[in-house]
Amino acid sequence: MSSEILSSEKGKLVFLIPASQHSPEEVSSILKQHPEIKFVSLVGVDLGGNDTDEKIPVELFIEDVESFLTYGVQTDGSSVVLPDIASLNDARVDIIPDSTVNWFVDYNFDNIDEVTGYPIGTLRIPSFLIHNDTARVDSRSVLAAAVDHFKSQVLTLVKENPYVLENIGISSADDIADIVLTSATELEFWVKTPEEIADVEKLSTSQGLKEQYWKRTVGPVRTALENTLTLMDEYGLGVEMGHKEVGGVQAKVAGNGHYNHIMEQLEIDWKYSTTLQAADNELLARQLVQETFTGYGLEVTFNAKPIEGVAGSGEHTHVGVAAKLKNGKVKNLFSPANITADYMSPIGWGALMGLLKNYEVVNPFVSSTNDSLNRLKPGFEAPVCIVASVGHTVETPSRNRTILTGLVRDMANPLATRFEVRSPNPTCNTYLILAAIYQTMLDGITAAIKAGKTAKELEADFSKGLGDEKFYLEKDRAYRSEDDVFEHFTEEERNAFFGKPPATVWENLVSFQNYPNKKSVLLQGGVFTEKIIHSYKLATLTQWATELTQRLIPDNMDFVRSCKKLHGSENVSDLDVVNWEKINQLRNDLMKDSLSKKSLFTQIREAVESGDYDTASKLQLEMNQTIGTLKNLYAVYRRNLIELA
Incomplete structure (x- = not known):
């Protein structure tokens, strides 16, 4: 964002519309006085904390402003984090404006309106998410x-x-x-x-x-x-x-x-x-x-x-x-x-x-x-x-x-x-x-x-x-x-x-x-409600399991692979040999499967896939402890080497 633009436009842009000015007439008047505001977006917050953003052309909004402010817009609820609430076959979610709080104008200082010379803005209206016309299911509603x-x-x-x-x-x-x-x-x-x-x-x-x-x-x-x-x-x-x-x-x-x-x-x-x-x-x-x-x-x-x-x-x-x-x-x-x-x-x-x-x-x-x-x-x-x-x-x-x-x-x-x-x-x-x-x-x-x-x-x-x-x-x-x-x-x-x-x-x-x-x-x-808590739990559980198997384990695999034997046959002490043997054993325990034994990484993946989250949780703690031991031991091993093979 350009500091020159911010300085020159200070006092000329409207940054918020307070709760006291949310009548259809006042909102329409403000938008007409500020043609640099090109879009309106209704902002609902799902149970995962994600905020919605949709660009409604301001002309369309003004044409039917009372309807927008009363009934909001409909969206596909399966695209927001509301598991077991908005499903693929029951996905109607209405986004209804909240008139009790401030509405903010989000300016894009990298996109300047050719007519006014001001950055293009989007009026963001905090809103509620309503499932099937009755149940408020969003974080703001709670x-x-x-x-x-x-x-x-x-x-x-x-x-x-x-x-x-x-x-x-x-x-x-x-x-x-x-x-x-x-x-x-x-x-x-x-x-x-x-x-x-x-x-x-x-x-x-x-x-x-x-x-x-x-x-x-x-x-x-x-x-x-x-x-x-x-x-x-x-x-x-x-x-x-x-x-x-x-x-x-x-x-x-x-x-x-x-x-x-x-x-x-x-x-x-x-x-x-x-x-x-x-x-x-x-x-x-x-x-x-x-x-x-x-x-x-x-x-x-x-x-x-x-x-x-x-x-x-x-x-x-x-x-x-x-x-x-x-x-x-x-x-x-x-x-x-x-x-x-x-x-x-x-x-x-x-x-x-x-x-x-x-x-x-x-x-x-x-x-x-x-x-x-x-x-x-x-x-x-x-x-x-x-x-x-x-x-x-x-x-x-x-x-x-x-x-x-x-x-x-x-x-x-x-x-x-x-x-x-x-x-x-x-x-x-x-x-x-x-x-x-x-x-x-x-x-x-x-x-x-x-x-x-x-x-x-x-x-x-x-x-x-x-x-x-x-x-x-x-x-x-x-x-x-x-x-x-x-x-x-x-x-x-x-x-x-x-x-x-x-x-x-x-x-x-x-x-x-x-x-x-x-x-x-x-x-x-x-x-x-029981439904809100259950939905939140499902969303959080999915996030945890996905991150554990598809981010943490792959990152740890990269680290295990990076722990390589660094000493050669010369200028090596018995301590270097012993340390490397300990390091290599930890690497195998974490990552290497055999016919008779599965690695820690594999055990975690299988526990998550079978829905055995108690076991996955205990194994995650074991993995974290083993990775920590490996990091410390590898640092000590490197520190003692004068020459690297």
């Missing part, structure tokens, strides 16, 4: 239903239990005009010059020395980052900052003065919004990052763990709840009236309890890929167990970066109280994650309020030790730690205190059947 259910239930609870409002500083439930759910995400990602091969040793060293974190960006990375931040503000996202993250190495300047060998990790933060709008904003932010950096010749990846052995990319997700009062004031429902006396209100404590108690059925939406689980390992500031931190004392808020969920507080600003869920990554389906988080928080809020618990009583309950029996949380678990959970606990202790984390996608998916009572929390209010 989140919209979760928001509505949460708001109505909380309002009912505080009306029936007015003691809760006293701890928040609200006189009566009659003073509440609305319950407002707010959310925000952070976006981390890697950028590099095309064909650049990662040098893990250099990246790891740079990370350990913190040579990149918060350092000044230079060259095309700086330009692309600045243009991205400028564009995000044009779209009303409210940029807070963009900076280098911990991963990466310093770029090099070539003889022509251009930068090459770029490999850097970045983070972009923007302001919170209402929950459904926040998820839509994140979808837009990813698109802007991808297209802007690509325009400067840089590859972008949002993968959770694009490079094994160095920092992965997170997308910490912030969630909060407030009450908008009839007098115009806003009260944070997580904040106590006296912020120096209590960490949170009973609603806040209940929400945190509900999220952690039921996290086993949230996690399948968070860690749905092999890549996501590769990120969630000790040593990289990524959470591996179900535990929260609220601060060492009420007076000194802390930010423990080793836990799953942290309480964020600002003693000078009660409106800032919220939870930061640290497990999501940029490839997650944020719509489903937020829906699951709010459903589980509501379960805990309901239990806490109906039990008549005060903030101090709930703090004591939440701080329970392993084996302590409390009114809501599970006896054989602990839920709070203000210590570094990686330093303070051994792996065995972490598993005992906070539960053993799933190690594969399959282990995560079986939580839906292993924890039926927790799954029922998702189903409350019809937010998730």
